[in-house]
Amino acid sequence: MDNSKAITVENFNVLFNGDRTKHLHVLENISFDVKNSSFVSIIGPSGCGKSTLFRLISGLPTKDSCEIGGKIRIYGRKPETASKNRDLGLILQKPTLLEWRTVAENIELPLEIMGYQKEKRGKIVTKLLNSMDLTPYSHYRPSELSGGMQQKVSIGRALAYNPKLLLMDEPFAALDEVNRRRMNNEIINIWKEMNKTILFVTHNIQEAVYLSQKVIVLSKKPSTVYKTVEIDLKYPRNEVEGCSKYFKYIKEIREYLNEASN
Ligand SMILES: Nc1ncnc2c1ncn2[C@@H]1O[C@H](COP(=O)(O)OP(=O)(O)O)[C@@H](O)[C@H]1O
Ligand SMILES: [Mg+2]
Structure with missing residues (x-):
């Protein structure tokens, strides 16, 4: 290969x-x-x-x-x-975040689907929020954020499982x-x-x-x-x-x- x-x-x-x-x-x-x-x-x-x-x-x-x-x-x-x-991680024009979940919970979602343990999920999400300067917004709901910030959260979600390739x-x-x-x-x-x-x-x-x-x-x-x-x-x-x-x-x-x- x-x-x-x-x-x-x-x-x-x-x-x-x-x-x-x-x-x-x-x-x-x-x-x-x-x-x-x-x-x-x-x-x-x-x-x-x-x-x-x-x-x-x-x-x-x-x-x-x-x-x-x-x-x-x-x-x-x-x-x-x-x-x-x-x-691969996908990022589309519309952020498609779940409104009933917080920023942190949205980023955590793919890790839940993949069956990661809670503790491991928490560690990954905390690290990502931190490196993307999203920590102050971790408890916000998507509708409380600007369009740019929502898109940033959806990038965070795409990065959660650490794909090599991002498609946008x-x-x-x-x-x-x-x-x-x-x-x-x-x-x-x-x-x-x-x-x-x-x-x-x-x-x-x-x-x-x-x-x-x-x-x-x-x-x-x-x-x-x-x-x-x-x-x-x-x-x-x-x-x-x-x-x-x-x-x-x-x-x-x-x-x-x-x-x-x-
Ligand atoms: N599922 C589909 N069935 C039929 N035609 C489609 C379908 N999806 C896209 N098209 C047509 O294919 C062309 C390219 O669409 P698209 O890939 O969305 O273009 P772009 O993203 O470059 O604007 C358009 O003419 C669109 O109408
Ligand atoms: Mg298009």
């Missing part, structure tokens, strides 16, 4: 079955890989199939019947197996600019300090450049990998976001995205 690759996607195709005559070809011959410990973003026009790809990488079932071709591997395993093996589908899209930037910095810290691999889906060019080491630009559907851009900028990115190279990446990706949307 090639441990240097967290994700490999090979010649991946997805067709949704409509009525007899209408098939919607969403993803066409998508191939890319994500190196272990890297931060990669996928960007593309809305409706191009980012969430579909995300669900299939996550091992989540697709809602309707669809035809799938090609191969996805997570650390050499099928997505469903990787998911069962707790290799437009997690900060609902946040205002200030909170989005705050969460961008938080996720970079988590990535570095906890040594995670992150695949991040966004339609925001600035966010993709600010976060990533590599940006994959998808075209409109049937969507293919239009370009891949390596972002050769050091972290922390708040120290380089004013530099001309940073703006050059934004401009370059904007051009690709325009071309790929036509």
Whole structure:
């Protein structure tokens, strides 16, 4: 098994079955890989199939019947197996926290499901709350928190069982600019300090450049990998976001995205 690759996607195709005559070809011959410990973003026009790809990488079932071709591997395993093996943590646009549980209890939930003993659960949750600066909020209910904080708690929940890989589908899209930037910095810290691999889906060019080491630009559907851009900028990115190279990446990706949307 090639441990240097967290994700490999090979010649991946997805067709949704409509009525007899209408098939919607969403993803066409998508191939890319994500190196272990890297931060990669996928960007593309809305409706191009980012969430579909995300669900299939996550091992989540697709809602309707669809035809799938090609191969996805997570650390050499099928997505469903990787998911069962707790290799991956998912963070979606909506935090989906349980309102009747406190912050601490929400983070604890996956550990309960996995059958961890109470004492062990407590230790993990305390440590996570502490390292994410969430301790003062541990007894809050989700509705008492801002959108950004709720998303932070759902990141905490995804981190509870210590997955190697985090998959994020437009997690900060609902946040205002200030909170989005705050969460961008938080996720970079988590990535570095906890040594995670992150695949991040966004339609925001600035966010993709600010976060990533590599940006994959998808075209409109049937969507293919239009370009891949390596972002050769050091972290922390708040120290380089004013530099001309940073703006050059934004401009370059904007051009690709325009071309790929036509
Ligand atoms: N379960 C489904 N059945 C049929 N069509 C679907 C289904 N899920 C998504 N689609 C279609 O596939 C395309 C891509 O959707 P999606 O992956 O959500 O795009 P994105 O996340 O890039 O905005 C859209 O045209 C959408 O209508
Ligand atoms: Mg989507």
